[in-house]
Amino acid sequence: MTVSLSPSRLVIATRASRLALWQAQHVRDRLQALYPECDIQLLDMTTRGDQILDRTLSKIGGKGLFVKELETALLDGRAHLAVHSLKDVPVDLGPPFALAAIMAREDPFDALVSNDYPRLEDLPAGAVVGTSSLRREAQLRERFPHLRVRPLRGNLDTRLAKLDRGEYAAIILAAAGLRRLGLGDRIRAVLPAQHSLPAAGQGALGIEIMADRTDVQAWLSPLACDRSTACALAERAVSRALGGSCQVPLAAYATESGGRLDLQALVAEPDGSRVLRAGAQGAAAQAEALGAEVAQALLEQGADVILARLLAAPDAH
Numbered sequence: 001m002t003v004s005l006s007p008s009r010l011v012i013a014t015r016a017s018r019l020a021l022w023q024a025q026h027v028r029d030r031l032q033a034l035y036p037e038c039d040i041q042l043l044d045m046t047t048r049g050d051q052i053l054d055r056t057l058s059k060i061g062g063k064g065l066f067v068k069e070l071e072t073a074l075l076d077g078r079a080h081l082a083v084h085s086l087k088d089v090p091v092d093l094g095p096p097f098a099l100a101a102i103m104a105r106e107d108p109f110d111a112l113v114s115n116d117y118p119r120l121e122d123l124p125a126g127a128v129v130g131t132s133s134l135r136r137e138a139q140l141r142e143r144f145p146h147l148r149v150r151p152l153r154g155n156l157d158t159r160l161a162k163l164d165r166g167e168y169a170a171i172i173l174a175a176a177g178l179r180r181l182g183l184g185d186r187i188r189a190v191l192p193a194q195h196s197l198p199a200a201g202q203g204a205l206g207i208e209i210m211a212d213r214t215d216v217q218a219w220l221s222p223l224a225c226d227r228s229t230a231c232a233l234a235e236r237a238v239s240r241a242l243g244g245s246c247q248v249p250l251a252a253y254a255t256e257s258g259g260r261l262d263l264q265a266l267v268a269e270p271d272g273s274r275v276l277r278a279g280a281q282g283a284a285a286q287a288e289a290l291g292a293e294v295a296q297a298l299l300e301q302g303a304d305v306i307l308a309r310l311l312a313a314p315d316a317h
Contacts, residue, residue, distance in 0.1 A: 237291025
């Protein structure tokens with residue numbers, strides 16, 4: 001296929017939440033700067049993951065619920081690309097879809113948001129902490145078994161409103177989302193990786209297309225960040241090797257320096273009673289192999305036992 005040097009029209013599929021729209025508009029603005037003559041439009045959609053708010057993601061099918069409707073728009077030609085938070089994109093993404101670009105990562109860490117407490121260490125016994133993530137829950141329970149961790153669903157504004165109504169003493173959110181919406185002042189503390197290891201791809205945006213659209217792939221290539229891509233490939237390889245999903249408290253986080261990656265990962269029991277950790281260093285060019293190596297190290301510690309039980313009975317918790 002001969003690829004046009006510049007697209008004449010592009011449609012971006014996105015979730016309709018305020019954060020998702022910000023992310024899609026960010027991609028639109030980057031593309032508009034690259035292709036000033038292009039007509040770029042947003043197609044905003046409400047996904048099943050946005051509609052079902054009374055159950056945790058682990059009980060309704062996982063983060064892929066935020067992706068399916070957008071993929072339908074790609075399939076039927078209503079959109080050329082879909083913008084996602086990369087941590088929401090299933091790691092087994094395959095034909096007919098492809099990840100065309102992983103953009104420069106912003107803040108990858110979790111953040112404590114509270115109206116009363118500046119640190120998690122300050123919360124009293126029995127205080128209620130909200131989170132949407134088994135990964136965060138397990139690490140919270142490991143460090144602070146005296147706290148009560150409760151599910152927290154809804155978009156960012158909904159979650160903050162629940163905190164402000166006093167339903168929670170504190171909530172844990174992705175720092176990147178808060179900063180993107182100009183809510184960085186709500187962050188009381190950013191949780192370092194050793195206290196709350198991030199999800200694979202957290203803080204990065206991923207752009208999905210139809211795998212056979214080499215023209216769209218070429219147009220999007222200037223948006224890709226080599227460093228973020230290497231880190232994300234290593235992290236997602238851990239999750240892929242372990243069959244990672246919302247049913248499993250799984251974290252993977254890589255940093256890059258001088259062409260080398262440092263990758264850390266964990267698998268945990270949801271109640272934090274057992275947390276397995278592994279890490280390794282390797283060449284950024286071998287990111288996926290490094291991820292597979294770290295996943296194997298976790299399996300050798302007994303991660304397979306935790307995974308088998310949780311994946312066999314995802315509603316048990």
